[in-house]
Amino acid sequence: MKFFVLFACLLAVAFANEDADVLRSESEVNPEGFKYAYEFSNSIKAEQQGDLKDGEEWVVKGDSSYTSPEGEPISISYLADANGYQVISANPPLPTPPPIPEAILKAIAYIEAHPSQE
Template identity: 30%
Template sequence: MAGLTLLFGLILASFCACSADTAQILRYENSNLDSDGYAFSFETSDGISREEKATLKNPGTPDEAIAVQGSVNWVGPDGVHYTLNYLADENGFQAQGEHLPQVEH
């Protein structure tokens, strides 16, 4: 859990470091899919974009849960374009990105 908190902290720090000026929202979409989930996406003038979709799995059963899948893109202070893809479901939070350290199983 501490590793996950550190990862989110590093991502947030990257966003903050990139946004010295106030960014403008270029695109924003938000959909409430009733009780079946939601979807949203946005893009800002400083190169950040994000999209996320949640779906209800196993509705009406004891295993009912929300599964969230998404991605976020940004340009770091080093000028590199980063992409983080993620899935959060009954198996926990799973992040993928070329910039992330690889964990050996």
Template identity: 40%
Template sequence: MKFVILACLAAVAVAAPRPQDEIAEVLRDERQDAGDGNFNYAFETSNGIVVSAVGTPGAEGQSNIEGSFSFVLPDGVNAEVRYIADENGYRPESELLPTPYPLPDHAIRQIAIAEQQRAEGITFE
């Protein structure tokens, strides 16, 4: 769900109206691939898009990637997302992403009781 929201935010940022004569130029484009699963890349454009990532081979055959991307929102604010993608999935971090409301005290107490019961071997059918 968070990825969908993030993708929508990126699409809105990219689709924002811009003057016809403004064409983004690539300011930096660095790529390295060792061929063994280790790689990194970074690029930056004149319209404020910055992307970087480092990849390493994962223990379960996947690529582990740690990276970030940022872009300028229509109101001029710089939006940044940092992420890790590995055997535990894709985990983005950003102030842009919504967070769940804190659990109320009674819910926290119920969770603690359930954990205690589980530890004691109590089960319910």
């Protein structure tokens, strides 16, 4: 959760050198979760909501967007839960990761074929 708050702060600081007015600023924190939203006149927007499931697992959803110096709209929607950080959508789309090297695939196959014996 600290990562997401840090990310939002860094996004805001990245454009802090521009003159921007706060158009919207909301936040709520309680024992079961939190949510915040902000919007600036220089196109920066972010919203995030986190809920504590079963008293021990955080589920965090968020969106953020801004316009790049080149005028291109940049946005990302994400989910973070027990399965880790997952990008739901991004504009521009995230690049496709490179294929797994053959040597790594062989190593994984070997480890699966020869499990640890304790």
